[in-house]
Amino acid sequence: MSTHVLLCCTARLQRHRVVLHSVLQRALSGAEAVNALRPFYFAVHPDFFGQHPREREVNENSLKRLNGYLENLQKPGSAPLQSMKLTFYVRDTEDVLSSGFRSVSFTLCSQDVHKTVMSVLTSCSLPLDHMKGPSEKLTGTPGVVTPFYRPIKWDKSYYTFTGFRDPEQELQQTRRVQPTLSCWLRNNEVDASTKLSQSFPRREELRRLKGQLEEELHLEDIRWQRSWGVSHRCCQLQSLMRLSQQNPENMVNLQGLTVVFADQSGMNASGHVLLGTTDVHHQWSRVFQQLPSFLRLQQEVEVLTERISLLLGGASLLEAEPLGPVQPITEHYKVLTTFHRTLQSLPLRLHPRSLQGLSVVLDSDRSTCSLHDMGHFIIPTTFDPSTLQVFLQSHAPEARLRTNRHKQLQVEEDSLIQVCVESLSLGGLSRDSSVSLVQMISCCRRLIELHPLLDLLDLQLCVSHFYSVTQDGILCVPWDWRA
Template sequence: FYYFTRLCLEKILLQCILQSRTLSGADAINALRPFYFAVHPDFFGQHPKEREVNENSLKRLNGYLENLQKPGFRSFKPTQLTFYVRERDPNSSNVQESFSASGFRAVSFTLHTRDLLSTVLDILNSCSLSTEHIQSLNANSQPHKDAKSTLNRPIKWDKTYYSFTGFKDPEEELEQAQRVETTLISWLDDNEASAVKKLKKSLPLRKELERLKFELSHQLQLSDIRWQRSWGIAHRCSQLHSLGRLVQQRPEVLKNVKGRTVVFTDRSGMSAAGHIMLGTMDVHHHWTKV
């Protein structure tokens, strides 16, 4: 009589829970934690057949749970599932360690419920797993009449859902993207010290470049000296040194450059604007042919 009374009270209590509040997606995952530990495919590594059955059934179960939380979703088809459930060790109090590594049994059941709480209870009861922990879940949940206002909120699954199903966690992907994505501000912060160091190191070369450019422009009476490409400071100094050696060795060939613009580029010649183009790939003696 005692056990019969207790069973009746448990059914009445669970029925009150069903009528008084709804279960969130995170609560459902937490409530099914003992079930996941009992059927997760990772624990069936030495039993490939049973592992495959549990993998397929978990995918279908997760799809069913997702549909339950879709706003306005009403088309539910009964879903028959089969799981191989690891046997529990009655002497262990730890949920994760309370399952035997070798013994398991096949359990089949059909889901036809239309809310998360009923579905969770059906799953646990079908697998002969305890439902006592459900009573403490979501203790501060809003009544069912207030739950309608939350239907349009995006589903936020518990982290264990993604580890069990293999689906990608959108929050984790967003965090990774934010860590990987480089913004202008972050790039400047990361490279500021290096840029300042390189600038200080290049100051003597920059002064040397300005000196050579000024002296050659004044000596040859040039309008300007330009570069068509963004060569480095050292490369530009080397080109001006080559032009300076040509001035010393063949000053007569440079009489006609007065008032013109000299442009260091890929090929030697004359531009349509009348600029003297000096190819940086040529030996400076070849510039005399321009």
């Protein structure tokens, strides 16, 4: 009898430990998740991709989506999340200053924070030692483990022992040794001028190919999602040209549309045809064949957009693409359908024109309403009608002020860019997508004040966050440069 009781007690204790371990895993807090992902953040942080704007932008957008996914997992009573595919460029962490990196894509589908963190680390081939309990570290075999329950303190000795570079220390050193603008321009002007001159034939070829394709295929426009170089863009246009010559019958459906070279193929919420730069020709051909169904879906999207606008007091509905990753039209249609159905069943008491002139962006990753600096409302697709109505009505005056302010900033930016180009004799002046209007305006004003000391005849200047010279001879300077 005593042996039987002992076995029962042992089994109960074992079950209790397993249940406790699983509960603690699910209860991984936000702070613990962030600390557990420190090796991942260290490998993909956009600050380390200053000389690679495309990769930096991909990582910025993917990090926003990943953080939103983790945030939603930790909300009590939240509905199961849909799977989410993410792409990151992962650095070689053995040498922080190395320009080597690799592309990693994975899909988040777990409803558990701990499993999600483990999946991210595993997909990127990053160490999992800090996620294991003491018994796993000592024996290396699965068993009863002590769950991860406290934040990790990354002492300076960690970087000394592992050979990794301390990102905080590197950023401090970068700030200390950052040159002045005039000094950096003097040291890199010849290199930029040489590269710019060498890129002229490629630029001319790019203009020729773009004009020829737009004319032959009757396209409205050809655009690029990323800041790819001129040679890269020429190769993309040449691929499209070859495909149009090999399969001209598939190109009929492109008439009147805009083609965008992007990260994935399909059609976006704006009705633009996306051609993935890493896809092969048969994947592009499949998109062209699906265009009739995409266009019918686009018409339904336009009808839904108008109906939602009427229910939201006349506010216009914006696509979230300029603010984040590209949203396929099929996913956008599902979001609009769900939101419209909810609005119909729980209508808001708004005057039909009370929010006219304002804009709304739907965000399925959010749980609360917010007001963007540009003046548009950011609304979750799942909402409480009374809360949403109070928010829209109470924040409408501030939204109008911010919208008008944004328009004024755009006018001021255009004016200052023109003054800079003329006073500095520039061949062109632009800004990186990560630079805000306020930052660009501040930079332009300072450039105008400094122009007697600068000689940038016919050079191309791009305002960014780092100093660099692109392969096409564009001078990239930080918006907060030192004089």
